[in-house]
Amino acid sequence: MSLGWPVIDARGVHLKLTRYSPADYGPDAAMYWAKQRPWPVPRFPGVKITGQGTVIVPENCWPLYRAMLDAAGEQYDFRPFGPALPDASSITLPNELTDTARSMFKPHQLEGHRHACSRSGSLFTWSPGSGKTLGAFAWLLAHNRPALFVTTAAARQHIYAEARQHTAVDVELLTGETPPDKIDRGVRIYIITYTILPAWIEKLRKLKIGSLVLDEVHSEQGSSSPRRRRKVYRPDGSSAFQDRGNVSSACEKVSRMADRRLGLTASLVRYGVRDVWAPCDLVEPGQWGPYGRPSLDGETRTPGGFSETYCAGVEGAWGGWDTRGKSNEGELAQRLAVIAHTVPYHGTHAGLPPKRREVVRLKIEEQN
DSSP states (O other): OOSSSGGGGGGGGGGEEEEEOGGOOOOHHHHEEEESSSSOOOOTTEEEETTTTTTEEEGGGGGHHHHHHHTTOOOEEEESOOOOOOOOOOOOOOBOOOOHHHOOOHHHHHHHHHHTTTSEEEEEEOOSSOHHHHHHHHHHHHHOOOEEEEGGGGGHHHHHHHHHHSSSOOOOEOOSOOOOOOOOTTTTTTEEGGGGGGHHHHHHHHTTTEEETTTHHHHHSSSGGTTTEEEEOOOTTTTEEEEEEESHHHEEEEEEEEOOOOOSOOOOOOGGGGGGGGHHHHHHHHTOOOOOOOOOEEEEEEEEOHHHHHHEEOOOTTEEEEEOOOHHHHHHHHHHHHEEEOHHHHHHHEEEEOOOOOOOOOOGGGGG
């Protein structure tokens, strides 16, 4: 028996799932129900069980988890656990786009814009040359708080020029590894490169970033959580994880600052399924579970990590954790379909105008 809001009203946010309890159990029904009948163990990375009969379910795997509950004959109530998001059918292009930019919008870009605006985290997995950058600008301007666009060093000047050409808001290019004492807070879109992002984290924290775009999200942030932290050993023999302070770690931090996130890529999977975790974790923090090997506690093994579930993670023959395989591909594809708006080459280029060439002249100090 499904009670409460329709699941379509919980796009892009966690669902707070509470077991349905008959009224005759009294005011402590939820606690009693939880103790007497534990929830089915969630195999999906990102699902969390809390106390008092409550489960936090990422929206990207809700259909899969709901099927598990229905098969077990469970009765439950669910509701959105996060900020309300607009319905996709009511979303239009923001007025801050120039008339030229609006006229350039193609059907796949408008569809992707509506997809991303109705979720807190999304991916544009569009083929090269399909207009991901313009789509990202429209998405940034749909939110009235400061926005951050993170890109590669090679593309920064092009992104900056495109932002000034296609938007009617103030744009600032952040440069240098030593941030200034003050940053203009009246700017709507800030552009920065991955290489200097670690040095700017504290300054960006003060800007209270609302929207974040991670350009070429597949290439810069690293493919697994160990690249964000290292294991160190104390003199007493105990161990702890230490932040590396690298680009991967900086991307993780800035993604947790923002309210909404968008990743841009034309090649989400480069070397294997293990490449999928980091982009998904950056646009939907915590909703894809941990990456690494299962934790061990005596004889108890805690399952549910991304690499074990989708990368056929096993102990390597020579030690370590081998994540070069793949498993549960159909399940992963279903989850990705919720957050990723994918348009193949033939779908995007069929409606694009003729190719154009642009020359961007760089100052000597910018040529590095």
